[in-house]
Amino acid sequence: MASIWDAITGRKSTPASPAAPAFDPSTSSDVSSFLTPASLDPTLLHPLAGLSSTLSYLDLDETALSPLSASALPSRGWSDDLCYGTGTVYLLGLSAGGMWGLMEGLKKAPAAAPPRLKLNYVLNGMTRRGPFLGNSGGVLALVYNGINSAIGSVRGKHDTANSVLAGALAGAVFKSTSGLKPMALSAMMVGGAAGVWSVGSKALL
Secondary structure: OHHHHHHHHOOOOOOOOOOOOOOOHHHOOOOHHHHOOHHHOHHHHOOOOOOOOOOOOOOOOHHHOOOOOOOOOOOOOHHHHHHHHHHHHHHHHHHHHHHHHHHHHHHHOOOOOOHHHHHHHHHHHHHHHHHHHHHHHHHHHHHHHHHHHHHHHHHOOOOHHHHHHHHHHHHHHHOOOOOHHHHHHHHHHHHHHHHHHHHHHHHHO
């Protein structure tokens, strides 16, 4: 009937569209296989898609550790030694100075003074002694690590002799404005402390 009416009215008949293929349930294992096309896989939109799952961002390559560093703390070069040493000594000096100021403030405060006045004595002592020891220790550690790294790079190895020599030079530089006797005393103290640290840290490895 449609073709006869089209012939009378002169209307062109539209070709029939091909039938869509029937869905075969046997070809699908689950619902997501036909709801999410392969071209629209959301996992492919990730910037790291396709990389190996064994990729580790925090993997510390032990072979990259500095051969000049043989201590209790791992080091990847002179910059690590500088940061670790300076920061550790600064915090130790700040803590020791705070305790020194605490005891000094409690000792100087009058026995009959009110609590607020005693607290003022304590805070004054802690803020005076803590930064003093912390800054002094930090500067000393900064100079020591710089000299120690320079000596190690020249000799090509890091041993107790390097630490003692670097400690003696750092102590002498630290007291260089106070005269020869304070310089010698500071060199002996810092050099001895550096030697004890070097021997003790190697014994812990």
